Amino acid sequence: MNAKSFLTAMFLCLPAPASTQGFAGLGTNANGFAIPQQGTFLSFPADHGSHPNFRIEWWYLTANLKGDDDLEYGVQWTLFRTALRPGSEDGWSSPQLWMGHAGLTTPNHQFFAERLARGGIGQAGVTADPFMAWIDNWEMTTVGPTLQQLNLKASGADFAYELDMSTQGQQLVLHGDNGYSVKSAGGQASYYYSQPHYQITGTLSLPHGPVAVVGQGWLDREWSSQPLAEDQSGWDWFSLSFDSGDKLMGFVLRGASADFTSGSWISADGTVTALQPGDFQALALKHSNVSGRSIPTEWKITLPAKELSVVIQAVNKQSWMGTSFPYWEGPVTISGSHTGRGYLEMTGYE
Amino acid sequence: MADWEMTDNTLLQIRNVSKCYSGLGESRAVLRDVSLDLQAGKSIALTGESGSGKSTLLHLVGALDYYDSGEIKIAGTNLTNLNDSARSELRRNTVSLVFQQFNLVPSLNVAQNISLHARLANRVDQTWITSLTSRLGLTELSDRYPEQLSGGQQQRVAIGRALAVRPKLLLADEPTGNLDEVTSTAVMDLMLNLVHESGAALFLVTHSVQVANQLDRRVHLSAGKIA
Amino acid sequence: MKRAALGALLSHWWRHPLQLITLLTGLALATGLWSAVQAINGEAKASYNLATSEIGARQNETLVPKTGFIPLSRYVELRRSGWRLSPVLEGRWPQNTGSLRLIGVDLLSHPTFSNMVENSDSESSFSLDALSSQEQLFLNPKTLEQLTVHVDLPPIVQSDQIPIDVALGDISLVERLLQRPGQITRMIILPEQPLGLHPLEDLAPELQRQSYDAGQMSRLTDSFHLNLTAFGLLSFAVGLFIVHGSVSLGIEQRRGLFRTLRAMGVPLHLLTVLLLCELLLIAIVAGSAGLVLGYLIAAALLPDVSATLSGLYGATVEGSLNLRPGWLISGIAMAVVGTLIASTQAITNIYKMPLLATPGLQARAQAASSQQYGMAVLGLALMAFGTASMLVFDGLIAGFALLAGMMLGTALMLPLLLSWVLTLGLRNARSALGEWIWADMRAQLPGISLALMALLLALATNIGVGTMVSSFRLTFLGWMDQRLSAELYVTAKDEDQAQKLVLWLTRRDITVLPIRWSEVPFHGTKLRIYGVQDDPTYREKWPMLQVQNGAWDRVSNGTAVMINEQLARRRNLWPGDDLNLTPSWKMTVVGVYSDYGNPHEQAIVTLPVLLRHADNVPNLRFGLRLPPSGVQNLIKEIQQESDFEGITMVDQNDLKARSLAVFDRTFVVTGALNLLTLGVAGFAILTSLLTLWNMRLPQLAPIWALGITRRQLAWLELWRSLALAALTALLALPLGLLLAWLLLSVINVEAFGWKLPMYIFPLDWLRLLVMALVAAAIAAAIPARKLALIKPSELLKVFAHER
C-alpha cells in the first residue's frame, strides 16, 4: 500500500468498525475519536475552526459563476482534514493531515490541483477567529465579520483564481437537527452546517488569459468520525439554488441494500426545513463515460412536498477531479418545475 | 531525334557521336561525328591506330562513359540522358564486355566467374553455361582461381562470362591483345564461333587484319573519325 | 542480382581471411575497451544512484543552505508562498558497528517515497499505522544484517529498494533520533509548480539551488569516470585506426571488382548499399565479440574500480557486474557508428570512383601530401582551440578540452613532422640504397601514418598518466610521513573506556593527542572540523602548504583556523581570509595544509573552540606519541588490560602500508587500461604494415631486381618500422610530459582539489620506448618474414602486370 492508496482510503471515509455503534453512547469510538452527539449546540465562531478530536472534517466551497465572456464556470475550493489519532500536537509528529482540492470547471475543460500537508507545522490549518483556512498559498480568509466576507485563493500549474465573497448577513443553515445530520439508517451522523448565500466577484486565470466572473457561492462545513455505514459505497450530493430564491441541499448515500437520502429545504425567506429520509429522490437519467467509468451526468430530482420535479444537467460532463482520491464535482443547470443552477458531487464510482 | 529512323533489325545505331577529353586546361576531341549501324546477329571489326579512339567508342556503346553530342541507340534505347540505373540495366541485360586486361574477380573461382554476369542478370541457363564451359575447355579448371590460370585461360573465362548471359551485343576490346599469336588465334576462333552460336551481335576492336577479315564488316577509325 | 553481387563482394574476405580477422579484431578490441569502460561506469553510476538516491529524487533540484541548516519555519514560509517543496533531514546516526546515513522525509510530499518502499517484504509495511505511529524505519536487509545489536531501534521494515548503510524514515522520527528537532538539511523542489510564484532567490536568499547531479558524490566521482571515459574513447579511437586501415585495404583491393560489377550492370547506388550492408554485418559481428570482450575486461577490472572509488571517495560500488540492455545496444551502436566513420572516406571514394580510369599513383601521392598539410593545419587549430578554451573557461571540461586539443592536434601534425624528418634524411643520404630507403619510407608514410598517430597517442598517454601516478605516489609518501606523525593510533569502544585509557596512558608519560571532529553543513555538502589539542607534533610536522607567522599560536588561542587545500581551492580562501564555519561562527584562515586521498573539505581549530560550537563530538580516537621502540610493548600491555577490551590499535607503519596499498590499488585500473591501449596501438601498426605490404611489392621488386637480396629487404623492412616507431616515441615524450603537467596541475585540482608537484622518471620513458619498439618490431616481423620467404615469381609478376 503506498501513500496514494493510503490517502484514498483515508478520504473515502473507511466504513467504521462494527463495534463503533456500541460505543456511540460514550461519545467516542474504539480509536478514541469523538463522535457527533444529538442535542449538541454548535457554537460560533469556535466551530468554524477545526475539531482535531474528530477523524475527518472539511471546509467546502462551490460556486456557480458567469464570466464576462458569457460562459458558465464552476469553482471548487476544499480543505479536508483527517486525523490519524485524535488530538493536536506541534511539529512533525502531529497526527493531523491536510488535503486541499481546487477545481475550476469551464464548459469544456476541468482544471484541478491538489495539496497535501502535515499538521502541526503551520503549513496548513484553520483558525476560527479571525477565520482563516489555508494550505500552502491557498487561502480562505475572512476580511470582515466572520464568514460574512471572504477572500478565496488557489492556484495550480495551469490555472488560478481569486474570488471575493460576501453575504447580506443571512444566517448560517444548520442541517438535520440543529446541525446534527444523520447519514445512515444505522445512525451514523455528522455535524453539518452551510452558508449558501454568497455573492461572488473575482477573476479566473486561465491559460488563454484572465476572465472576470460574478456568481453565487455555497460553503459547507462538516465534521465527523464515521459518516458512512459499512455497506455504503459513495454519495451523490446536490446543492441547488433556484431562481425563485429557494435553495435545496440533498444527498443520496448509496447502500448495498438501500439508499439513504436526506437534505434541507431553504426557502427564500431563510427558513430551513430538514427533509426526512426518503423525501428527497434522485434518479440517474443519463450516464457519461468519464475517466473510464460510467457516471450519471443527468438526474431527475423530485421533492413531492415542495412540488418539485426538475432535471439536473452537468455544465461539463467531464468534471472529473483526478486527485489522489478521484471523484466527480462540477456545476449543473436546473430545468423543470424550478430553474436555476447548482453543484453536484459524486463519489465512489469505480 | 526525328531525322533518322531505325530499320527493323538494327541493334546498334551510332549517330554523329563526338567526344572530347578535357584536362590540364585544354580540350581534345577524341571522337568526331562518328556514325555507325550494326544489325542484330552481325559483327563489326573496329580497327585503327593506337590512340585513334577505338576503346573510347566501345566504352560509349557499353554505356560506361558519356558522349558530348550525337546519339547512340541500343535495341531501341537511346543512351542520351539515360540515368545510372537505366544504364546499369542495359549493361546487365543487353550488352556484355570483354576487355584487353582480364577483368576477372580474383576472389571467385572459374565457375563462379563464368556465371557471375548471368546471376547478376538473373538469367542463369545452366545447360548453356555447362556447354559454354566445356567448349571453352574450362571444365577441368572450374575450381581454380584466376591467379592460378594462364593469360589465355583467363581470357577464355572472360569470354565465357560475357556470353553466359546470352547478350544481344558483345563488345570486345582487343580480347587477345595480351596473348601470344598461337593462343590469340585459337581464342579468337573460339570466340567467333561461340558468338555466332549464341546469336549475339559483335562489336570487336582489333589490330589484326586477319581477325577483322573474319567479320561481316570492317570499320577503320583514324584520329577519331571513321575513314 | 543483389545476392550475386553481395556474394561476389564477400568472396573477397573469404579469400583474405587474415584481413577479415584483423578487421574484426580491431573493431572488437575498440568496442571491447569502450564497452568495458561503459560497463564499469554504468555499474558505478547505478551504485551511486542507489546510494545517494534518496529515492529517485535525484532528477529534482534541491535547495540547500550555504551554511548550517534550514529551520522548519523557513520551509513552511516557502510552502505558504506557494512553492512546492519537500523537506529532507539527513545525518549520521551512530551505531555500535559504525554509523548509518539516516534520512528523514515527509511521507506526504516526498516525490518518490512510495515507489521506494512499495517492494518491501512485509505486506503491512506501509499501512495506516506506519504514518499514525510514524515510527517505522526502512532498511535494506543487508544493512540490518550488519547491525548486530538491535537495542533501541524503532520498528524496522526491510526493503531492497533502500541503499545499503542508509536508514529511511519519516522526518518526525528522524529528527528525534538525530536530536535535531525543527531542522531541515535540504528541500527538494518538486517538478510541478503553480502559477504566479515569486523567485526563490528573492524569497530565500540564504538558500542556494543545487541540481542533484552537482551533488557531492557525483561531482567527485564524475572526474574519475570522465577519466575512464576519456581512456575508453582513446582506445576506441585507436581501434578505429585499425578499422580504417583494414576497410580501406579491403576496398582498395576490390576496386577492380567494383569496376567489373559496374560494367556488368550493377548500379552504383546498389553497390554502395551492398558495401554498407557488408560493413554493417562486420560491425555487428565484431561489435558482439567486442561486447563479450568488454564484459570480461569490465568484470576483471570492477573489483579494483570499486576499491578505487571507496578508497578515494568513500563511494560504494558493488563488485558484481550486471548486463544492462542499454549497454548492449550502445556497444553495438558504437561499433556500427565507428565502422561507418572509419569507412566514410573509402565509401565516398567508391561513390566517386570513375567507371573507367584509375587515378594514377602519382595523383594519389600528391593527394596524400596535400592531406598532410591539411591535417597539420587542423592539428594546429585544435591545439589553439584547446589553449583558448583553457584561457576562456575553467573547470574540468576546459582542462579536458585543452588535453584533447593538444593530443589530437599533435597526432594530426605527426605525418607532416615525420615527412620533414624523412626529407631531411633523404637530402643527407650518401649512397643510392640509402636514398632509396629514405624515399621509400616517405612513400610509405601516408599508409602507416594513421597507425603511428595511434601509437603516438598511446605512448603520450602512457607517459602522461605514468608520470602523474608516480609523482602522486612520491608526494603521497612524503606527505604520509608528515601527516601520520603519531606512533600509535587507538580507538576506544566507548567514552568511559576512552577516559580510563587516557588516564592510564598519561600516568605512563605518553603524549595523548585526541582526534575529535564534528561535521557541519557547508554549501550543500559537509565540512569536517577537527578540534586539536596544541602540541609540538602539529607545529613541527603538519604538512603545511601556506602558513602565516604564529599561525599555530593563533589556532590554539582560539582565534584562527587551518584549512585543507581542497577547501582553500574550492572556496578560494587563503591565509588572511575569513571563513564562516556556521552562520554564527567566523574565523580567520591562517594556514593551508595538504590533504591527499580525501576529496572533502576540512578545517582544524583548537579543541575547546570546537566543543563550544558543536555538540556530539565523540572522544574515542587518539594518536599516541612515544619512542617507536616502545610501540609493540605498549600494544601488548593495552591488550592485556581487561578494562581495555575492544580497543583497536594501529601502529604508524601499519597505517602507512595500508594507505599505500589503497593508493596503489587506485591506479591498477589506469595501469591496465594504459597497457591495453598500447596493445591496441601495436595491433594498429601491424594492420597498417600488412596493408602496405600488398601495395609495396611493386616498389620492392625493382630494388630486388637491382640485386638486393630478399633477406636484406626483409631486414630493411624491420629497421624502417623501428625507425618510424622510434621517431614517433620521440615526439610522444614532450606530449606525454605536457599531459602529465595538465593532469597534475589542472585536472587534479578540478577533480580532487589538490595540486601536485611533477617529478620526472626517465627510466619509465626508456621502458616505454622499448615497449614501443617491441610492438613495432613484432608488427613488422610478419611482413618482413613474408618478404624474406617470398617466391621470386611473385616479384616477377609485378613486371608481368606492368603495362
Ligand SMILES: Nc1ncnc2c1ncn2[C@@H]1O[C@H](COP(=O)(O)OP(=O)(O)OP(=O)(O)O)[C@@H](O)[C@H]1O
Ligand atoms: N581519361 C582520359 N583522359 C584524357 N584523355 C584520354 C583518356 N582516355 C583516353 N584518352 C585519350 O583519348 C585518345 C583515344 O584513346 P583510346 O583509349 O580510345 O585509344 P585506342 O584507339 O583504344 O588506343 P589503343 O589502340 O592504344 O588502345 C588517346 O589519345 C588517349 O590519350
Ligand SMILES: [Mg+2]
Ligand atoms: Mg584501346
